[in-house]
Every structure is written in C-alpha cells, then in structure tokens.
Amino acid sequence: MKNITRRAFLKIAGAASATGVLGYSAMARAAGTNKGSARVIVVGGGFGGATCARYLRRLDQGIAVTLIEPSVKFITCPFSNLVLGGLRTMDSITHDYNALKQIHGVNMIHDTVDRIDPVGKKLTLKGGKTLTYDSLVVSPGIDFNxxxxxxxxxxxxxxxxxxxxxxxxxxxxxxxxxxxxxxxxxxxxxxxxxxxxxxxxxxxxxxxxxxxxxxxxxxxxxxxxxxxxxxxxxxxxxxxxxxxxxxxxxxxxxxxxxxxxxxxxxxxxxxxxxxxxxxxxxxIPHQTAGKIAVKTGLVDKTGWCPVDPKTFESKLHAGIHVIGDSAIAGALPKSGFAASSEAKMCAAAIIALFNGETPPENSFVNTCYSLIAPRYGISVAGVYRNTEKGITEIEGAGGVSPREAPDSFREDEAKYTFGWYESIVADIWG
Structure with missing residues (x-):
C-alpha cells in the first residue's frame, strides 16, 4: 500500500465502491452460512447502519437482518454543503431503502427505538412493538449538546x-x-x-x-x-x-x-x-453520541461509545456493536466513508462470531473530499489498521492534497469528489 501513488489511491477511492482498498478479502473469508437462523437488528439507516445491513445479507444470506430507521428516505450530510452552494438539489442527496428491501432482503421497519434491553436482548419501538435479537448493531449518528x-x-x-x-x-x-x-x-x-x-x-x-x-x-x-x-x-x-x-x-x-x-x-x-x-x-453545536446510545448506557464519560476495535462490540454491553459517528474508533474520523468501512468490518466480525470463528483481521480506509469551488477540490485520505494501540493510521498510506498543485490537479480532485459520492451511495442504497 505504501508503494501506490497518492493520486492513484484517490482515483481508486473516488471511483470504486467504499468496500475499502484493504479488507474485502478478509470479509469474504467470513462469508458462509451461519449455524441456525441468526437474527441481527441494525438501528439507524445512515452510512454505517445501512451498509452493515446490506453487507450482513451480502456475506451471509442465512442471517435475518432487520434495519430500523424512522425516515422513509435518507438525506446525506455529505453533499448537503453543495446544496447551500447551489451545486446540488435536495432530491439529489435523498435516497430510499427500496434496494435494501427488494434486492438484498433486509426487513425494513420505519420507527424509532424507544428502549434497548441489553440483558434480555430485546428492544421496544415507539410504536409499541418489541423485537428480540441475537446480535444488535447500533448506528445512531450524533446528537447535540x-x-x-x-x-x-x-x-x-x-x-x-x-x-x-x-x-x-x-x-x-x-x-x-x-x-x-x-x-x-x-x-x-x-x-x-x-x-x-x-x-x-x-x-x-x-x-x-x-x-x-x-x-x-x-x-x-x-x-x-x-x-x-x-x-x-x-x-x-x-x-x-x-x-x-x-x-x-x-x-x-x-x-x-x-x-x-x-x-x-x-x-x-x-x-x-x-x-x-x-x-x-x-x-454547529457541540456533539455527542446518538440519543439511543446515551439512553442505553453505551457511552462513557466522553459522551461517545467505547468499542472493541476488532469487532466494534461495545465495551459496556456485550452483544451490542456500535459503529459510525457514535463510536470511539481510534484514529478513524467521524465521517460517512469511515462509518461505511467500519460497518463492513463489523458485519464480517458478527458472521464469524455466529460461526464460532475468530473475526478476521480488519483494516479501514477513509477518504474525505472537500469542494472549495465546483472545479476546485482538495482531499485527505488514510488507511488504518488494528495494532496494540487500537485503530491507528498506516504511515505513508494516504495524506493530504499537495499545496503546490496545478489547477488541473484541483479540477481532477473535484471530479473525484463527485465520483466518490455517486459510488458510495450506490454501494449503500443502490
């Protein structure tokens, strides 16, 4: 990975799906039919939750996956700044869950989780329904202080x-x-x-x-x-x-x-x-983990959720995995790309645990593009791996856009920005 040029890395990350430059082969090894009809509930249908639901089904169709999300359609925070700049419309950053339901076999419930019982392995919806699970993934995003x-x-x-x-x-x-x-x-x-x-x-x-x-x-x-x-x-x-x-x-x-x-x-x-x-x-207010994570006792004194970096299982409640912005994920930033990368590793770990296997070694990628103007883009990219210190960035495998770049380079990065967005939303909701 250290030998790949940064420009080539960005082209891969911008044009390919968010599967991750590293780690997909490890996920594939976790695929298989689990012993029994395992039930996984995923709370939150954003970049982390929707990805996890899709990849659980993709890697093992024997798992019954339910995704709980209040909204019928999801509006992405990435590219919402472009709406403010007049470059995109709200419709263009709004995505439905039809593919997850109809193609990938995810059971969708549009409701809000009111209470989670970690001991009884069940949760209650605001609509009154109670659901039980074998494994729970919580991806509630952020809340405001x-x-x-x-x-x-x-x-x-x-x-x-x-x-x-x-x-x-x-x-x-x-x-x-x-x-x-x-x-x-x-x-x-x-x-x-x-x-x-x-x-x-x-x-x-x-x-x-x-x-x-x-x-x-x-x-x-x-x-x-x-x-x-x-x-x-x-x-x-x-x-x-x-x-x-x-x-x-x-x-x-x-x-x-x-x-x-x-x-x-x-x-x-x-x-x-x-x-x-x-x-x-x-x-833009001070932020904490999502409300249901706080209510369930998944947060520590920082206001965020400590997790095992190998499986994203909560360090406070066994059997519950926390991914995305709410999790304390070492050097990984709180971003849509990172959440999607975490979700895939979490899905692979859950499948391995169901099968009585050791979760595969995981690695992560994050690429964050920013537009300064329609034809002027900049980026930061990184590859991350588990070490004895937790999730850490691999030195030299990424970096930021060079400051002394020509206009053509900035224009290319703007193109990659749009390619990245179309790719990741297709990978999750397409």
Whole structure:
C-alpha cells in the first residue's frame, strides 16, 4: 500500500465502491452460512447502519437482518454543503431503502427505538412493538449538546440553523442565504473536537462563499472556531485567498473564536472577545453520541461509545456493536466513508462470531473530499489498521492534497469528489 501513488489511491477511492482498498478479502473469508437462523437488528439507516445491513445479507444470506430507521428516505450530510452552494438539489442527496428491501432482503421497519434491553436482548419501538435479537448493531449518528452554548436550543435552531443533520435545516439555511441582502454577514460557529465531519464547516464556508460571490458579492463570512487548527487548513486557506479574497475570515479559539452564547432575537453571537452581529448564523453545536446510545448506557464519560476495535462490540454491553459517528474508533474520523468501512468490518466480525470463528483481521480506509469551488477540490485520505494501540493510521498510506498543485490537479480532485459520492451511495442504497 505504501508503494501506490497518492493520486492513484484517490482515483481508486473516488471511483470504486467504499468496500475499502484493504479488507474485502478478509470479509469474504467470513462469508458462509451461519449455524441456525441468526437474527441481527441494525438501528439507524445512515452510512454505517445501512451498509452493515446490506453487507450482513451480502456475506451471509442465512442471517435475518432487520434495519430500523424512522425516515422513509435518507438525506446525506455529505453533499448537503453543495446544496447551500447551489451545486446540488435536495432530491439529489435523498435516497430510499427500496434496494435494501427488494434486492438484498433486509426487513425494513420505519420507527424509532424507544428502549434497548441489553440483558434480555430485546428492544421496544415507539410504536409499541418489541423485537428480540441475537446480535444488535447500533448506528445512531450524533446528537447535540444544546446546553453547551448559552441561549442556543432546538427551538433557537429554527432561527440560527445548525444544518448538521441534513434535511429541513439544510433548506432553512439555504433560504436564509437566498433572502440575505448583498453586503450581509454570515457567521459560522464551528464546534470543538470531536464532531462529525472535521472538514465540514470549512467546506460549508467555501460553498456559501461560492454562492455569495455570484449573487451577493459584497457579503462576508466569519468563522468563529473553538479550535486553533482544523482539517486541511492550509489547503482551505489557500483556496479562499485565491477564489474568495477578503470574503472569509477565520477566528481561532486563541484569537477569541470560542462562542459562549447567542441572542437569537438580536442575531448576536457572543464570542470570547467580541459580540458579533450577523444576518445569518449557522451554529454547529457541540456533539455527542446518538440519543439511543446515551439512553442505553453505551457511552462513557466522553459522551461517545467505547468499542472493541476488532469487532466494534461495545465495551459496556456485550452483544451490542456500535459503529459510525457514535463510536470511539481510534484514529478513524467521524465521517460517512469511515462509518461505511467500519460497518463492513463489523458485519464480517458478527458472521464469524455466529460461526464460532475468530473475526478476521480488519483494516479501514477513509477518504474525505472537500469542494472549495465546483472545479476546485482538495482531499485527505488514510488507511488504518488494528495494532496494540487500537485503530491507528498506516504511515505513508494516504495524506493530504499537495499545496503546490496545478489547477488541473484541483479540477481532477473535484471530479473525484463527485465520483466518490455517486459510488458510495450506490454501494449503500443502490
């Protein structure tokens, strides 16, 4: 893997399915018919849960798989920033579960899990139905710590949208940007680590800037950041300087960027040093594991779920596997690609355990593309493996886009961005 060029690696990751550059052969070895009619329930139909349900069935059709997801259709957070920039529509990032049901034989239940009984191996739905399982996979994504910033709440998000769960919030923020006057100010509040999609706030600033440059060129974006550095920072800032000079200002935590409170009525954001007045505020809240994970006692004092890195089985409740953004997965970031990669390894481990076998050695891949403009892409990629320290990144197998790249390279990476998205959604929901 170390001998493959980074450009070739990105072409593989962008054009191929998210099966993973490493690990599929290990999963294939886990395939087979389990002894008995094992029942697996997967909670959450996003990148992690939907992938796990599909690959459990793909690797062993003797397993009865039920996927529980409240929504009839899933709207991806990846590419939702492109909706804000006017590059995509909401319909284009919305996917149904028909293929999972009709082609892959997954039993779909559109309901919300109200309670999980880890001892009795059963769960209760809000609709009143109780289901039993032999193995449970929990992939609930993230939830928000509404109390972390004074004055902010779920109600306040209807005025200062977070848009960090794609859907109505995305539409609300998009409409606010369209209604804003030319010369207005947009504030993006970026949360402390860890949070879903580390480069996301900065791609969002880029896509909003792309829209404003075309329609409201006198406007400005201020990013108030709780952090002193961020993912792909030099690449983003180079792109901003080239494409949006003077439009985007980033304020680090050390320079007064940490938000303490908001006044929704006055559209004020109170940071460490200054109260900022804005026309549009996109406040991305502090984050924790998904609500059902917290309610079930799957989280530790960090607010996230510790898991066995070989199987993703919870360290707090045996028989429950946690994947995706809610899990503490070592060096793996909280991203859609990582969640899908984790899901496949988890599926292989569950099948092996059902068959009384040792779970296969696992490895993971993550590629995160960001668009600064429609023809200007940047990326970070990594390959990860289990060591005595847990899931760690393989040195030299990945990296970030080179800073001194020609325009043709940035254009290629933008193409890979679109190829990656179409590939991964086809692999999961197609």
């Amino acid at each position: 509404w109390a972390a910033i004074e004055g902010y709440s779920e109600k306040a998000a209807q005025v200062m949208p977070h848009a960090w769960k794609a859907g109505p919030q995305t539409v609300l923020l998009r409409n606010q940007l369209k209604a804003m006057k030319n010369g207005g100010k947009v504030i993006i509040v970026s949360p402390p680590n860890p949070f879903r999609c580390p480069p996301g706030p900065y791609e969002r600033a880029s896509m909003i800037a792309h829209y404003l440059k075309q329609h409201k060129p006198r406007s400005k974006i201020v990013i108030l950041d709780a952090k002193d550095k961020f993912s792909k920072q030099p690449l983003f800032q180079d792109g901003w300087k080239k494409l949006y000079p003077g439009m985007i200002e980033w304020v680090s935590g050390a320079k007064g960027g940490t938000t303490q409170g908001v006044d929704v009525k006055k559209m004020l954001v109170d940071a460490d040093l200054v109260k900022h007045k804005a026309d549009v505020v996109n406040l």
